[in-house]
Amino acid sequence: MKSSRPLFCEKSMCKAFHIQGSDYYFAVSVVVATIGAFVLGIAVHRIFSFPVFLYAILVFADALTKSKLFAIAIKALAASFV
Numbered sequence: 001m002k003s004s005r006p007l008f009c010e011k012s013m014c015k016a017f018h019i020q021g022s023d024y025y026f027a028v029s030v031v032v033a034t035i036g037a038f039v040l041g042i043a044v045h046r047i048f049s050f051p052v053f054l055y056a057i058l059v060f061a062d063a064l065t066k067s068k069l070f071a072i073a074i075k076a077l078a079a080s081f082v
Helices: 011-016 021-043 047-067 072-082
Strands: none
Touching: 021 047, 021 072
16 A cells, blocks of 8 residues: 655655744754854854853653663653654
8 A cells, every 4th residue: 555645755745844944943953053052162262162062961861760760861862862
């Protein structure tokens, strides 16, 4: 049985699924801000990378307290940046 969902997005299909270029601006801005914080942390002062490390610690601690497994907390940390 064939699926009615397309495997690729043509212009007419993108309109049907409401995929627009503006939908990814927030995600791109988060990635640029994270990379920018690391670059500023290395080049200028390490205080610029503090928010990224704080976020990583909070994600790790939350996953560790909820799952009680160290491996799951590490995977949650990796998934949060992906």
